[in-house]
Amino acid sequence: MMRKVLTSQASLCRLHNSHCMSASPRSRVTIIGSDEAYSQxxxxxxxxxxxxxFTAKWCPPCKMIDAVVGNAAPRHKDIDFAKLDVDELNETTSKAGVRSMPTFFYFxxxxxxxxxxxxxADEELLRKNVKQLSDL
Incomplete structure (x- = not known):
């Protein structure tokens, strides 16, 4: 049922061309669904x-590091975590200059x-840099 609700929300976002981002109710990692959402x-x-x-469904290192991202997000509530599928947002990925996956941009x-x-997919570097961003 929840999957159906999230799918419907995503469909409505596309239909109305809004600046949609979505997240699983159990996750603090937002899914970026548009160029506008990335800019925001x-x-x-x-x-x-x-x-x-920046990730891709077909990327084994992305799958490996995904759990680390998911575990870091609840521990660092001062940071917004977001995920962008490079195959769904080719233009956004290209504009951002991303050439390989996974790629992590800190803002x-x-x-x-x-x-x-x-x-x-350097787990230790990810953890270290999340902490550094949190400490800024």
Whole structure:
């Protein structure tokens, strides 16, 4: 039933061309569903911290690191965690300059934190950089 509700919500978002983002009720990781939603999470809000995780369903390293992202999100409530499927949002991925998966972009106050952002499934680096962003 819940899957049907989320699917219906996503369909309505596409139908009305709104800036939709969705998340599982048990997860703090938001699914980015449009270029507008990506822009919103990465540029809005003084004091806002966000991590955008570029992934693909077919990517084995992405599947491996997904649980680490899911476990970090509830521990760092001061950070917005979001996931973007590169196959669903090709143009957004291209504009962002993402060339490999998984890629993690860290943002504070709407600015990309280049020193924290990285590509690869390095669990230790992910945890370390999440903590560093949280401490900023």
């Amino acid at each position: 999470i990465t540029t809005e809000g003084a004091g806002r911290k966000a991590i955008v995780y 504070q106050d709407g600015k990309l934190q280049h020193s924290l952002s990285f590509s690869g």
